[in-house]
Amino acid sequence: MHRNGLAAWAALLTGTLVGTLIGCSPGGAGQAVPVAATASAPSSGEASASAPDEEVSVDRDDALAKALKPLLPDGDTRVSVAVAALDGATDGAVYDGTSAFDTASIVKVDILSALLLLAQDAGRELTPQERAYATAMIENSDNASATALWEAIGGADGLDAANLTLGLTGTRAGAGGEWGLTQTTAEDQLTLLRAVFGTESAEGAEGADSGLSEASRAYVAGLMGRIASDQRWGVSAAADSASVCALKNGWLPRSATGLWDINSVGRVSVGGKRYLVSVLSDGNTTKEAGVALVEGAAKAAVAVLTG
Secondary structure (H helix, E strand, O other): OOOOOOOOOOOOOOOOOOOOOOEOOOOOOOOOOOOOOOOOOOOOOOOOOOOOOOOOOOOHHHHHHHHHHHHOOOOOOEEEEEEEEOOOOOOOEEEOOOOOEEOHHHHHHHHHHHHHHHHHHHOOOOOHHHHHHHHHHHHOOOHHHHHHHHHHOOHHHHHHHHHHHHOOOOOEOOOOOOHHHOEEOHHHHHHHHHHHHHHHOOOOOOOOOOOOOHHHHHHHHHHHOOOOHHHOOOHHHHOOOOOEOEEEEEEEEOOOOOOEEEEEEEEEEEOOEEEEEEEEEEEEOOHHHHHHHHHHHHHHHHHHHHO
């Protein structure tokens, strides 16, 4: 799994405060997701016990693939998943993490990150108008605001340049102003999530070297924590009922096929620990079917790490 290691630099961006995060757990993380066992019983029939501090080796990628198998519908629907513990203490898991998918509106997190990098380069804060666009783009997924900021960052070339700094190696900006048709991978989206949330953990976390300043990261995270109530679906289904989460969803019906791209990325909390989750999908027969697939995949992914 890609882990970016670019050098951080100090921000001059100030005056950005993280607002109160929304509570979200539409699906409830309490629903157990079956994960295939990785150890067989002793041939003698007698129970065997490991020492309390003995670590059991687990192939989490394989466990995730097995957990996702019953969720995948027949037909051409695809799903790609990447998950990691924010504290870095547990290995993450990936399912088809390098296949390319349309971003739809999850690219808005990338657009805002690119804008903040430009502002940092210029040694300035975002303007009031830029802040208004950013709020509408992330919290309400407003497309007109996304288009305005897309143009502000220099369009496709600007996004691709920002992604070099952010460490996204498998993401290519949409051509002709079609920002929603930017191509990305689940692993790249996990890299972007680390760039935003990676320094929230005391140790083992990544993200401080993403190029985004502490103030910039706090600003993006704050907006993702205040998503409109009708958009609190997706990876938030994996969160505790008492937790907070921060996310961005994307949904796009394809005119040529009538099928849906449904994506969700964000940070969730389970049992007092925080996890970064990226789920991409396409070929869904309806938006509702895609949302159900993404939420089931998010639960399965987090369950593999929480065990």
